[in-house]
Amino acid sequence: MLLASSNxxxxxxxxxxxxxxxxxxxxxxxxxxDEGFAATRVVDATGLSGGNVGTASELARLAALVVADPALAGMLEGTSTSTPTDDRRVPDAIAHLEDDGIRALSRSYTDEAAISFVWTADIRSGETDRRMVGAMTGVDDYDTLDPAVLAAVEGMAAASAPIEVITGGAAYGTVASAWGDRANLVATSGRTDAAFGAAADDAVIEVEPFATAPAGRAVGSVGVRIGDREVTSALELDAPIEDPGLFWRLTHPAELIGAFLDGD
Incomplete structure (x- = not known):
């Protein structure tokens, strides 16, 4: 396969x-x-037999393992140190959509699978470069394949764009004392993450028990899960929760006794 096509x-x-x-x-x-490929099985070395089966998603995963291997990736990119000279390097005979930033890894046709195409594309996500590995099978013609591949790359680029998950300076809750002091719980810093198609869950607020605190004190955190990841930020008070004073204590014995019994 690394030699383009040579059964x-x-x-x-x-x-x-x-x-x-x-x-x-x-x-x-x-x-x-052993590697957990549930649908992919081979019956020959060439891939020509109709008994070879698999799915596009598992084919993409297999290609990702190839790209992750330094020796195999070096062969694909023409940078392998085992190749002594440029003259010995195998030309990229399956180049396709390269003007659109697509690096073809495999392109083939069989009666059972029609056109199958495996590729990579480099995608910029904020300050991070990511490599997309994609695969398509069962495509009837290149008029259908090419726009589908480009749409997949564009969609991944859009999904990779950082989105604001937690807004710095925004209030994510309010605390109030029994004597009337109130303060917003403000996120101390903003957090962004690449969505990759996952919807952000509702924000989860955790507040540490406290009685009084000055403005600006961190009293908890806000966390948002997005896919299998979670981003967090500390929460601080935007106003003080002050001591109520002796007069309030004397005139609200029930609240004091209840707080004492609750351990507050």
């Missing part, structure tokens, strides 16, 4: 590395099962 090389490599194509098939399917 005889695939069979030869399988026999060289595993002793036979059948032995390769057994090892490959065992590895796929």
């Amino acid at each position: 005889n090389h695939a069979d030869t490599l399988a026999r060289w590395a595993f002793g036979s194509v059948d032995a390769y098939v057994d090892r490959a399917n065992g590895w796929l099962e």
